[in-house]
Amino acid sequence: DHRADIYSLGCTFYKLLTGQAPFKQQSQIATILAHREETPPRLSDLIPEIPDTLEELFQSMMKKDPVDRIQTMAEIVEILDRFLGQQNVTSLNESAETHLSESQELMILCRNTILTPPIEVMSTDASTQVQMPQQIVTPKRGLLLLTLALLFSLGTWGVWMYLPHTSETVALSEDLPGVIPVTDPSPEQAKTEREAAVWLLNHECEIVIDGRYEPVTQVQELPEGDFFIREIKFYPQTVTREVMAPLQGLAKLEILHLEDSHVMDDALEPLKGKLSLKTLDLHETGLTNAGLSHISSLVNLTHLSLQKNREITDEGLKALANLKKLSSINLDRLNITDEGITFIKHNPRLDWLNIKDTQITDKSIPLLIKLNRMKNLYLEGSKITDQGIQEIRKAYTGRDPIKY
CATH class of the missing domain: 1.10.510 (Transferase(Phosphotransferase); domain 1)
Incomplete structure (x- = not known):
């Protein structure tokens, strides 16, 4: 084809x-x-x-x-x-x-x-002949x-x-007319990236650098040449502002996994204004409203998981009001109501939303059915009624976004 x-x-x-x-x-x-x-x-x-x-x-x-x-x-x-x-x-x-x-x-x-x-x-007997x-x-x-x-x-x-x-x-x-310039880190930036890589690898993390698919898990695996850190995964640990401080200088960090770690309230402060960050996984980190407030300036985030952080309430979700590029967000088992998810009216690109086991009711249906790109909507355990579910399904002509 x-x-x-x-x-x-x-x-x-x-x-x-x-x-x-x-x-x-x-x-x-x-x-x-x-x-x-x-x-x-x-x-x-x-x-x-x-x-x-x-x-x-x-x-x-x-x-x-x-x-x-x-x-x-x-x-x-x-x-x-x-x-x-x-x-x-x-x-x-x-x-x-x-x-x-x-x-x-x-x-x-x-x-x-x-x-x-x-x-x-x-049309001959020779099956290998083609025309x-x-x-x-x-x-x-x-x-x-x-x-x-x-x-x-x-x-x-x-x-x-x-x-x-x-x-x-x-x-x-x-x-070189017509040649697309290739951006390499400056000597200062290359030094910052390498120092951060060494710090992270010595603090129970793995990283992915540009040009490689497989994660780097040990300092000796770092290349001799310059590089940018694109992705970081923290193994379960207590994450403080001090541990996160080297992330502030990273120029092209796109993906950050903190799931299953215990994230202190001040730990995310070094991420403020990090416009390169697209994916942030914070599920089951013990995050509070105060800790979540630090992500309000991550305006280019497209994927966010806050699953199983029961101390996050409607007040905490106000930090998401400025995040208008979200395409997926996991709010499973948060202590939130209809008031908490009003931020989704600023997110027309949302196509994946999990509000399972929350206090969301039929009152939020008008907001949900305006998400015309929605493909995966998880409602199980919420307060949305069977009638409300049918109303949502009816609004999405030609597809059923509700998943279980």
Whole structure:
């Protein structure tokens, strides 16, 4: 199915604009499962200023069901070419320097061909003989050439739009036109990252650094070259502000696991303003309202687990009012009522919500049914009635988000 190629191109699209691979996990198996089961990330989570045109195109390319995806490469070419033209970036078929004499013909050709036509088996007894349909190679090469050229133009546009225009970046762009600058840690930052890594590994933690899937568990496993810490997992322990202090200087920390540790009220203070952080797991950490207050400035968080922290109340959840990019949140077994989850009205991207064993009632149904991206809603043990559950199901035409 040629639409699998469109999905793959969507992954390239994401990598080109964000510098990260979508669905990246610690192992290849976990990554494959994430591709199959998880909701695609949003470009706007990493690039808040991303134009809606590019966000919509990316989401269309990444649909799980091929039927729901954008159907042909020609459509992608047209959208990208039109977008670049609107951004005052010379579109492919207008550029004097990159002009392809056959670009218009390729556009027409793209509309009348599929990317990867099926192989037709010859009607002979030789089962290994195959016959390729005619006129496959030229259309495919032309199509890929045109699409890749547009993606390259988009990538250079994205770098110019969203990377800081420092004198160093400008100089690099002048020396190597069209080359996307690669950001390495400065000597000072590299020192900070390494010192933090050593500290964490000596305090019952494991870390994941950029460019590696497998976690680092011992100091001697650290590479000789410079690196950024992307992910930290604390083994069960008492976590204090002192233990967490080195995290304050980390430039690209994205994922932090503190589950099953005892997190003191001041422990999360070093995370204040940590805009790189996307995932924070705090389930069963003994966290209180005072401790939770420190996460209010983590405005780029997309995944948050507070499960089994019974001292967190409605008052504590007020800290989530500023977190408007959440796509999943676990509130299972918190001491909260309808008043506590009013923050979800600021989270239109929510597609995973657990409010099991809480005091949430039918009063929250109007908020819940406005979450039009919701795919997994866990209500078991809450105070929502059977009638309320049916009302929620009725609101989500074509799918049932309620899970058990």
